[in-house]
Amino acid sequence: MIDFWEILQEHFVPFLNATGMTLKLTSVSLVLAMVLGLLVAFLKLSDNRALNWVAHVYIAVIRGTPLIVQLMFLYFGITSIVVLPSFWAGSLALAIHSGAYVAEIFRGAIQSIDKGQMEASRSLGVSHWKSMRLVILPQAFRRAVPPLGNQFIIGLKDSSLVAYLGVAELYGAALSAQAENFQPFETYMVAGLYYLVLVLIFTLLVQRLESRMDKANSGRQRDTRTRIA
């Protein structure tokens, strides 16, 4: 255990920098994944068979193959077409991976909105896409927050695999550290601790956000009760 504390202190600065990289990688890939996910959700919900099929195949392939294989495949695929720094290639590959799960989250959230909402909006003369943007999506996004938070946590942990593309994020920092200090057990334990703390902080933030949204709702309900009483 003494070694654990030593390693924690000794590698504090590189691990802190690596944490920054992990957070950057996670956020960039998740933002890209949300854009991609929303697009794929629309493909899946569209009436066009060919578009459905594209979304279907994409989701099936992502779900049906290991992430590390996808990362390597996409990394070499992407970098053979365009020259990209490994950070961006890695972010893009992670985004393409999470995008499939985010697409399913958005599709589920959009479908969970009562059909009467779209009908009411259309009956006022509002076009399909405007109704989607003004009526359906704001409600769907609220419902998507808890599963998206979950997906963010998964994405945070998955970003560790990008170390194999040469990005100096947390796991990458641990890889190089243990090669120098020959204490892999303690070093990986430190890296694990960093991930755990990040996930706990993020879980707390999501819970805060959720309870704030709940409070906004129950506040409204409380009003109703007092008015009736």
Place this chain on the structure above:
Amino acid sequence: MIHVRGLHKHFGALHVLKGIDLDVEQSEVVVLIGPSGSGKSTLLRCLNFLEIAQEGTIELLGKSVVPGKDDLDDVREHVGMVFQHFNLFPHMSAIENITMAPINVKKLSKEEARATARDLLQRVGLADKEDSYPSQLSGGQKQRVAIARALAMSPDVMLFDEVTSALDPELVGEVLQVMKDLAKSGMTMVVVTHEMGFAREVADRAIMLDDGQIIEDTTPELLFTAPTHERTQRFLSQVL
């Protein structure tokens, strides 16, 4: 105002509307009754093209509307609809529900739209509720906001689909009152309802729909007191 000829609607193998002919003149109030599944909602929904009929013609405001050729969003602007389950937008306040379409479709400025919305809220007796969210309103209040929302587009016709049947009995009156006022103001209305009092007081005509066909088209007085069709008699004895 509305002229429907030979309207047929199928849902797959199910033949729901079987040759509907219907004329509604300006400022007329027509009440539509009929057993569950007879096609009342489907007929209303065909009138604003939420459902597209497979056969027949619909003429609105002197123009024949052809789905696929005419812009149905434009048509729907002129045909307001109120639903049984309100379908208010829960993430918008009462006034935002009302101004959404005028701002985004008619391109009114926010101020103009809000001024009109306040007048409408006043008209339905909810001037003090403009900032309330749907979850803070009673069923009757929600339905009155929904009526105001439809009126905000200044429609030429209003369609009502059993708008009081999801309400607690003590809240029905306030919604019917708003509809009566609207009828008196000269609005053309097609109303699916089994509220006989309302029909007798404000409707010019009452129509009985059975199994996708209009089997009686007469005055409310006659339909409710002296139905000619045996099916109508049976139906009325069940609901009244």
